Amino acid sequence: DGLLKGRVAIITxxxxxxxxxxxxARLFIEHGxxxxxxxxxxxxxxxxxxTLGENAIGLVCNVTDAGACGQxxxxxxxxxxxxxxxxxxxxxxxxxxxxxxTEEDYNLVTDVVLRGTLLMTQAALPxxxxxxxxxxxxxxxxxxxxxxxxxxPHYCAAKAGVLGLTRAMAKEFGPEGIxxxxxxxxxxxxxxxxxxPSADPGKIEAAKAYPLGRPGQALDIANxxxxxxxxxxSYVTGITLSVNGGSFIA
Ligand code: NAD
Numbered sequence: 001d002g003l004l005k006g007r008v009a010i011i012t013x014x015x016x017x018x019x020x021x022x023x024x025a026r027l028f029i030e031h032g033x034x035x036x037x038x039x040x041x042x043x044x045x046x047x048x049x050x051t052l053g054e055n056a057i058g059l060v061c062n063v064t065d066a067g068a069c070g071q072x073x074x075x076x077x078x079x080x081x082x083x084x085x086x087x088x089x090x091x092x093x094x095x096x097x098x099x100x101x102t103e104e105d106y107n108l109v110t111d112v113v114l115r116g117t118l119l120m121t122q123a124a125l126p127x128x129x130x131x132x133x134x135x136x137x138x139x140x141x142x143x144x145x146x147x148x149x150x151x152x153p154h155y156c157a158a159k160a161g162v163l164g165l166t167r168a169m170a171k172e173f174g175p176e177g178i179x180x181x182x183x184x185x186x187x188x189x190x191x192x193x194x195x196x197p198s199a200d201p202g203k204i205e206a207a208k209a210y211p212l213g214r215p216g217q218a219l220d221i222a223n224x225x226x227x228x229x230x231x232x233x234s235y236v237t238g239i240t241l242s243v244n245g246g247s248f249i250a
Contacts, residue, residue, distance in 0.1 A: 003230040005032030007132070008080045010072060012063050012120055013090030015039025015048045019190045020138065021089040022048060023218035024225045029055050031226060033085070036076040038063070038120075063090045063116030069123035083127040085229040088117040088162075089138040093192070096152035106154050113158035117165060125173070133178035136228045137166045138221070139240065141186045145248050149187050149206065163240055170238030179237040181228045186244025188216040211246030 009028050014021030014037035025035045029052055037052075038061035039045040049058030057079060061072040076083055091113050094105055117137055124135075142151035143159035151159070162182060169180035187203055187210075207215040224243045227233050242248065 001031055003031040003226060003232060004028050004085070007033045007084040007230075008035075008076060008082050009033050009085035009087065009229065010036045010038060010076055010083065010120070010124060011087040011089055012038045012061065012116065014087075015043030015045035015058065016191060017048055017051070018218070019089075019192065020185065020188060020218045020221045021087065024087055024089065024222040025049075025056060026052055027219065027222040027226055028085070028229065029053070031230070034080050036072060036079075038072050039090070063088075063120050064111040066119045066123070069120045072120075073123040073127060077127055082129055083124055084129045084132055085134045085136065086120060086124045086128070087136045087138070087225055087229065088120055090116050091138065091140075091159075091192075093142075093151045093155040095150055096154065098153050101152065101154050105152075109152070109154045110158045110161075113155065114161045114165070117162055121169065125178075128178050131177040132231065133173070133176070134229045134233075135166075135169060135173070135178065135180040136225050137162050137180070137182045138225075139163050139166070139182045139184045141184050141242070141244050141248055144184055144240070144242070144250065149203075150192075166240070167238045174237055179228075179233070181233070181236060181238065182240045183221060183224045183228065184240050184242045184244065185221050186210075186216055186242075186247045188218060188221060190218055207245065207247070209247075210244075211249075214245060216243060216245060 045058030
């Protein structure tokens with residue numbers, strides 16, 4: 001334990017307690033970090049953070065709003081005086097065919113997934129500790145194979161955009177000792193897909209066809225974020241870490 005001892009992290013989309021962001025916050029705290037959990041007001045991030053003890057704070061932050069991202073970073077800096085890790089995890093999907101995507105759909109998904117990743121990174125960048133700073137962007141299997149199980153084409157495109165953005169960040173920030181990597185989760189048991197219950201038996205059935213024979217758990221992705229966020233991955237930047245039970249092998 002203690003892989004993130006003394007470090008401070010901001011995690012977006014971390015208010016939903018069944019989700020990847022919250023699981024990542026909990027794991028980071030177990031490893032010695034202090035974590036700001038950001039989410040929309042509807043997810044009550046302060047309440048979520050209160051279940052994790054004194055090393056967590058919850059902040060209302062819509063990642064599509066540059067001002068809100070700046071305020072979240074300022075709050076974390078004021079509380080703890082440093083910032084080391086950013087996990088850009090906020091996201092949402094819609095099941096659509098290409099012809100069905102409205103301008104509103106496109107804007108919503110692209111704004112949260114792609115613009116949100118950019119805006120939170122821009123807010124955090126001036127404060128990230130050189131030498132240990134790590135940006136972890138949660139992309140998707142959808143970006144790699146043109147559709148996951150639930151993601152629409154606009155979601156695939158935005159998540160693929162996150163991969164390109166991650167690689168560009170890795171090149172630009174590397175000389176400052178700040179790394180940037182992406183995680184591409186496969187099917188994970190959260191409330192995300194279909195916005196249905198995380199215990200959805202259909203997912204368990206579908207995942208029987210995967211080499212590892214099961215869907216992923218939020219902790220499977222949190223473990224990948226811990227690796228990329230900590231010094232365990234100190235010579236790793238610009239990668240896409242696939243965490244999908246072998247459901248897609250490139
Ligand atoms: P989730 O729905 O539980 O978590 C997503 C969180 O993002 C929610 O708490 C939501 O409120 C928050 N969010 C949405 N819009 C936001 C905004 N504008 N500002 C701030 N927060 C916002 O689902 P999850 O499975 O934990 O998803 C986490 C990430 O993992 C997402 O980026 C998702 O695209 C990605 N992902 C999930 C799966 C899966 O199978 N669950 C697969 C591939 C990728």
